[in-house]
Amino acid sequence: MASQCKECNETIKGRSDKQFCSDYCRVNYYNKSCHDELKMMRQTNKILRSNRRILKRLKKDGNDFISMEALIVLGFQINFVTYIDSDPETLRFYCYEYGIELLEADQYMIIKNNTMEFSR
């Protein structure tokens, strides 16, 4: 059974396990998938940096407490955090060294971790 090129859909001649009709198509295909990965990582990093900037600004301006609704209005995206620190008493979401700590229903305290530890 003839297979089709993953890049251009042309029928591939020769070995049945080949995935591409040519080196050109193989290179094009991997460049595109690499491009998509880079694009996804850039978008994620952009959101993380934006989240950090929002928290940093609020902290700098002396805002210690905020609701999630107010954060969302500012463009904060809670799904994008660099780490979560939790124990039975506390729940903290960080974007790099800045974060929010859940105090009670929809009331967060803006925090800064000056002693971040990295395992490597």
Ligand SMILES: [Zn+2]
């Ligand atoms: Zn092809």
